[in-house]
Amino acid sequence: MRVQHWGIVASLAASCCLAAPGAQASVLERIAAGGKLVLAYRESSVPFSYVDAQTGKPVGYALDLCLRLADVVRKKTGRKDMEVEYLPVTPANRIAMIEEGKADLECGSTTNNAERRQKVAFTIPHFITGARLLVKAASTVDRVEDLQGKKLVSTKGTTPLKAAEQANRERLLGITLLEAPDHAKAVEMVEKGEADAFVMDDVLLYGLAAGRPDPKALKVVGRFMTTEPLAIMLPKNDPEFKKLVDEEMRRLITSRDIYPVYDKWFLKPIPPGNTVLNLPVSYLLRDFWKYPTDQVPF
Secondary structure (H helix, E strand, O other), rough: OOOHHHHHHHHHHHHHOOOOOOOOOOOHHHHHHOOOOEEEEEEEEOOOOOEOOOOOEOOOEEEEHHHHHHHHHHHOOOOOOOEEEEEOOOOOOHHHHHOOOOOEEEEOOOOOOOOHHHHOEEEOOOEEEEEEEEEEEOOOOHHHHOOOOOOOEEEEOOHHHHHHHHHHHHOOOOOOOEEOOOOOHHHHHHHHOOOEEEEHHHHHHHHHHOOOHHHHEEEEEOOOOEEEOOEEEEOOOOOOOOHHHHHHHHHHHHOOOOHHHHHHHOOOOOOOOEEEOOOOOHHHHHHHHOOOOOOOOO
């Protein structure tokens, strides 16, 4: 096995050295040559990717999956000592960080859609959700139409924001749309009355509400405005790296090894407050995982 690993390292390093002038080395070539694997994380995308307030370290469901992917990169390259570096990203810059090669995997809650696939690649979805509304518990708002003439906030650079803009335009709702720099700020705006609702993936809304000082002061309402297959992002033109990532994601799903990871973050107490989201695998995700693929019809 050691000879095989060294053969992989040598071939990857050789292909790196033979790359055309100005060509960017693939992720596996860079790792084989002694580089780090860079994981991009989000600061408030509970429970997918967020900073644990008690430890100050990034944690989450998507990050745990990325660490599994890091293990197969180590095995593929023979670099048992490969370092993992963490890079904080926002909804606004996450795609650019992958596109520009500053991060190798984006371990968050990013929707795989056709527009984004023009710039980056995605592996097999690890979650399927949809955009709904977060409002105060006493609010009479139950659907987006109830926001006519009111203020609706969403996070900059997200698909729910675009869906809200489209609904507002097409239905002539007269909603004032506000942009927040991150999810945490958007929740604060609802709590303070600066916005009447926050539109975002419902699983994130449940997670964000559960982490507030008074979770019962908020509620999630409304029909799904979008269908969001969430997946880990990776570089677009790196087929060898993508093949490795896809194979491991498919193995995790078909072997059911992904289920204990899912249960850890959605059915058990999570940091920092040991809250429980109580979100079992949805029928949409369970059906999708029967035939796991990176191809999504969106």
